Amino acid sequence: MRKIIFIGRSEAGKTTLTQAMKGKKIVYHKTQYINHYDVIIDTPGEYAGSLAVYSAEADVVGLLISATEPFSLYPPNVTAQSNREVVGIVTKCDHWAANPEQAADWLRLAGCKKIFMTSSFTGEGIADIISFQTVDNVKLPWEEVKAQYDHLGYGKGESDQQLNLNGVIV
Numbered sequence: 536m537r538k539i540i541f542i543g544r545s546e547a548g549k550t551t552l553t554q555a556m557k558g559k560k561i562v563y564h565k566t567q568y569i570n571h572y573d574v575i576i577d578t579p580g581e582y583a584g585s586l587a588v589y590s591a592e593a594d595v596v597g598l599l600i601s602a603t604e605p606f607s608l609y610p611p612n613v614t615a616q617s618n619r620e621v622v623g624i625v626t627k628c629d630h631w632a633a634n635p636e637q638a639a640d641w642l643r644l645a646g647c648k649k650i651f652m653t654s655s656f657t658g659e660g661i662a663d664i665i666s667f668q669t670v671d672n673v674k675l676p677w678e679e680v681k682a683q684y685d686h687l688g689y690g691k692g693e694s695d696q697q698l699n700l701n702g703v704i705v
């Protein structure tokens with residue numbers, strides 16, 4: 536699994552997304568989870584302006600923006616500050632005031648090539664992020680949670696990334 540760090544302003548939905556991805560069962564086993572399986576790093580909203588510093592903590596950066604935002608705080612091409620892959624994550628797509636396409640455009644302007652459309656409330660897009668992180672055959676406790684999301688009708692969450700590790704396609 537690739538470790539992902541969530542960056543976004545306060546109220547973007549980072550903590551809720553983290554919890555949705557882990558599932559209640561994993562939150563319950565938090566100590567063990569942190570010691571052995573921590574592949575999601577939740578950050579405070581204040582980290583949003585420090586992409587260069589904190590992205591080194593992880594393999595991938597998830598830049599979050601809520602679909603309800605009236606504007607974007609991300610400067611154009613801000614992803615260039617990071618030496619990690621930076622993917623965009625639009626949150627709260629379920630919200631009555633959501634404008635997911637506008638939010639996705641702002642993330643593209645920020646430099647994100649890959650965008651996930653998500654809702655931590657309905658489960659939309661959650662399985663896709665988990666699949667995106669999965670680059671080996673390590674089975675994580677929340678694979679079970681992912682299986683539940685797979686049944687929600689948003690697709691199987693198949694990653695479109697085919698990584699070739701030591702000659703083995705995963």
Ligand SMILES: Nc1nc2c(ncn2[C@@H]2O[C@H](COP(=O)(O)OP(=O)(O)OP(=O)(O)O)[C@@H](O)[C@H]2O)c(=O)[nH]1
Pocket residue numbers: 543544545546547548549550551552578579580581626627628629630653654655656657
């Ligand atoms: N409708 C809707 N609301 C959401 C969703 N995700 C989060 N929220 C709400 O948005 C608010 C902020 O969510 P948090 O997860 O605490 O946001 P955060 O990015 O962790 O905020 P900070 O910790 O302050 O940086 C809460 O009231 C959540 O219930 C979602 O998918 N849909």
Ligand SMILES: [Mg+2]
Pocket residue numbers: 549550551577578579580
């Ligand atoms: Mg939080």
